[in-house]
Amino acid sequence: MEEFTARVWDVIVIGTGIGGGTVGRRLAEQGLSVLFVEKGPDLGDTAVSALAVDSADPEARMANGAWPKLVAAELDGKWCELDGMIGAGVGGTSAYYAATLERPEPHDLDPGPGHPHPTGGWPVGYEEMRPWFELAEEYFHISGEPDPLDPVPANLPAPPRVLPASDAALMEDLRRAGMHPYQTHMAARFLPGCANCFGQRCPRRCKMDGRSAGVLPALETGNATLLDRCSVSRIEADATGVQSLTCRRDGETLTLRAHRYVLAGGGLGSPSLMLRSGNEHWPDGLGNRNDLVGRNLMFHLSEIIAIWAGRGKGEGASRSISMRDLYYMQGERFGTVQSMGLVAGYGEILHAMNSRFDRSPLRRLRPLRLGLRLPARVAAQVLGQAKLFVGVLEDLPYATNRVLPDPDDEDRLRFHYDMSDELQRRRAAFRDAMRKAFRPNRAMFMGSTPQLNFAHPCGTMRFGDDPATSVLDRDCKVHGLENLYVADSSFMPTSNGVNPSLTIAANALRVADCIVQSMRPRLAAAGELGY
Secondary structure, eight states: HHHHHHEEEEEEEOOOOOHHHHHHHHHHHHTTEEEEEEEOOOOOOOOOOOOOOOOOOOOHHHHBBBOOEEEEHHHHTTTEETTTBOOTTTTGGGSSSSSSSOOOOOHSSSSSSSSTTTTTOOOHHHHHHHHHHHHHHHHTTESOOOTOOOOOOOOOOOOOOOOOHHHOOOHHHHHHHHHHHHHOOOOOOOOOTTTOOOTTTTSSSOOOOOOIIHHHHHHTTTTTEEEOOOOEEEEESSSSSEEEEEEEEEEEEEEEEEEEEEEHHHHEEEEEHHHOOOOSSTOOOOTTTOOOOSOBBOOOEEEEEEEEEETTTTTSOOOOOOETTSEOOOOEEEEEEEEEEEEEEEHHHHHHHHHHHHHHHHGGOOOOTTTTHHHHHHHHHHHEEEEEEEEEEOOOOOOSEOOOOTTTTTTOEEEEEEEOHHHHHHHHHHHHHHHHHTTTTTTEESSSSSOOTOOOOOTTTOOOOOOOTTTTTTTBBTTTTTTTESGGGGGGHHHHHHHHOHHHHHHHHHHHHHHHHHHHHHHHHTOOOOO
């Protein structure tokens, strides 16, 4: 381990997901020495079917690239354990993600009457972020079609894909109904013979994630090094800056040092580490002088709906279709509607019908539940298979929703979350809008209870210009710590109505260039600038 502990790196990046992998690649390409520190293992190009692990054993979970322990959550006052869909391995959660990378809307970032922070929650607006969105789209090889509702549509670097006939027919149906579908923006190189690896690890590196689009290109520069299976237990800091990291690897305690540090452990992991790292200078946790670290936790709500478009139009599973017609309607903040790349048949129909029955006034008459099998089978035979779509409903920040680190177990992520009345009301309105949007086709929601997307935690260390209301400054540097930056989803003041991956990647690129700019005088004096 001496090769890691004896050296003072230009930048140490904690975490190798979308944020960590992207910021590290950009820094390495700019000529800085980068050390990636990853809690989990480097699984290489091993194919693993899913991030969810049917085991609570930490070693079994880590071997599968999952966070070692189940997440403890207090949801609406009741404690439970859940998988959380959080990765721990090179690539982080992104190694298993669905690779949907879409830009937010301009009104998501810019202040105005439609913004949940009318005076401006994002210190960096959409036009300032546009170059970073474009660069991130190049890094992640984004393909798809421009959103026809976007007044300044994205110029995607990869050509549109050839759609399955069933998806093309369904898109025509939606256009005739007055909707504006387009090809979903996907982060993948669609190689000949490439299998559908969305939602699982990709053995051929065709899916672009934190590893394939970040860590591996960074290592190829010769300026980056990877230290996997290394858990950061504390960030050691004085009143103004970070001095070192205390880490554990194979039972050995390591001390790692750098000129700059980037925290990219995720919306739950990063604030947990900050809160555990308190000292006499920061008694309530690093950067936590105003009790904001870990607060304003947001997810997205997933509203899954099955669409029967007619015989032949439901065949095949493809993540091809997105729509933004419902994104922002009559002052309501909803979100994107996307195909999931999944189809529903008899089993899924029966599950949805059972779910509805279990919440109906008839639920006490259990024998009646068995009678649902016949109508479910008839529906599947008459209607054929359905395509599943998901509505991504924006969550809004509430200070009471927060990360609660376990003081006795650094591997245990914990949080408290209450479903607000406002979110429940918007959810009902969103579901009604989705029904109307698909009205030419038969449709059925696949669940009746709210489904939080626990893979999308964000907002727990928001950035802003005022230290009294934010943890990070506009460069995502922690207020009061001159050399600690954050490059994951925790920086986001709002969750927006799209998957957060592209926003995380774009901001990570911006943060990397801020770090290079801050180090320019030292590097120039040492003759180390790579340009």
